[in-house]
Amino acid sequence: MDNQADQSFNTLQILVTQLRSMGEGIVSLLPSLVIALVLIILTWIVARFATKIADRLTARTKMRxxxxxxxxxxxRIAIWAVGLMIALTILLPDLTPGSLIAGLGVGTVAIGFAFQDIFENFLAGILIMVREKMRIGDYISCxxxxxxxxxxxxRETHIRKLSNELTIVxxxxLFKNPVEILTDHDRRRHEVVVGVSYDTDLEEARQVIRTAVETADATxxxxxVDIFACEFNSSSIDFRLRWWSGSAQRDMHESRDAVIRSVKRALDEANIEIPFPYVTHTFKEAVPVASEAD
Structure with missing residues (x-):
């Protein structure tokens, strides 16, 4: 019993000694802790002012x-990194800036492997912003x-489809694949193909089509305006029509609508036939074939 009492007393004495040592350590650390806390507050103030100054400077530029x-x-990150590094070296004198940077280097490599896709998208976003070729409001295809x-x-770009769905890309x-920026300029060339029958005077047809395209609305x-005979088709000789109009998608649809209606009206007035493909083929398939029994 005496031995157990002695062991309990020794354990309690060791615990008291440890608590006393920890208390003395905390008291001795208080000045450094106060200095580190003041330094963090100063870092916060400097970061706020530096961010405002940077914002004013960048506001004078054409940056997006x-x-x-x-x-x-x-x-903000750079200022906080320096402030926290100094605060840690004050709290932990044995921790030198060199060892801290080395530790951060190892940690950065580990984090880089773990979040490779996130950092890849982050860097791609920075390069896309710096390149400034693709702008808000552009119509793109990728x-x-x-x-x-x-x-x-x-990390991502929001693309709104014409049907109003939102795609987060x-x-x-967008950085590694070819991107077509259809609205890079306010004017864009459009084209459509129209065919005329084989017994048509091609020079007359070309002139009728050219006049129709040139006088169409939204061009x-x-x-x-370019009118090229481009192909001997199965039931027609095809012309490729090329003209310029707005680059927005609605401009394209309105322009194509105006050109197609104008060309159809002009060809009808000139009695120039636009053959319907595969009429003969469809008619032959509709005719029943006689069997040997018949």
Whole structure:
């Protein structure tokens, strides 16, 4: 019993000694803790002022809003990284800036492998913003994705389809694959194919079609109109019509509508036939074949 009492007393004494040592350590650490806390507060104040200054400087440029936000974020991160590093070296004197940077390097490599796709999209977003070729409101097509660019963020781009669905595309897809920017300029060339019968005077047909396209609504009268005979088709000789109009999708549809209606009206007035493909073939399939019994 005496031995058990002695062991309990020794354990309690060791615990008291440890608590006393921890208390003394905390008390001795208080000045450093206060200095580190003051340093963190100063870092917060400096980060706020630096972000405002960076925002004012970038506001004078033609940088897109998302790229300006990126600059503000990078300035804030850089200031906080320096402030926290200094605070840690004050709290832990044995922790030198060199060892801290080395540790951060190893951790960065591990995090990089774990979040490879996230960082890839992040860097692709930065490069897309810096390149500034694709703008908000542009109509683009990439890897079967087609629509109007609604927002460009650091990791993803929002594309609104004409049917009003929203597609969220990772920036790496837009950066690594060819992107067609259909509204890069306000004018774009459109084309359509129309066929005339084989007994038609092609020069007369060309002139009728040219006049119809040039006088159609929603076509650019200052740009040239091209009419090319392009193919001997099964039931017609085809002309490829090319003209200029607005680059927006609605402009394209309105222009094609106006040109097709104008060309059809002009060919009808000139008694030039637009053959219907496969009429003969369809008629032959509709005729029943006599059997041997008949």
């Amino acid at each position: 809003p998302s790229l300006r936000e990126l600059v503000d974020t990078l300035v 890897e079967g994705i087609e629509g109007r660019v609604e927002q460009i963020l650091l 990772p920036n790496s897809i 650019d009268k200052e740009k040239p």
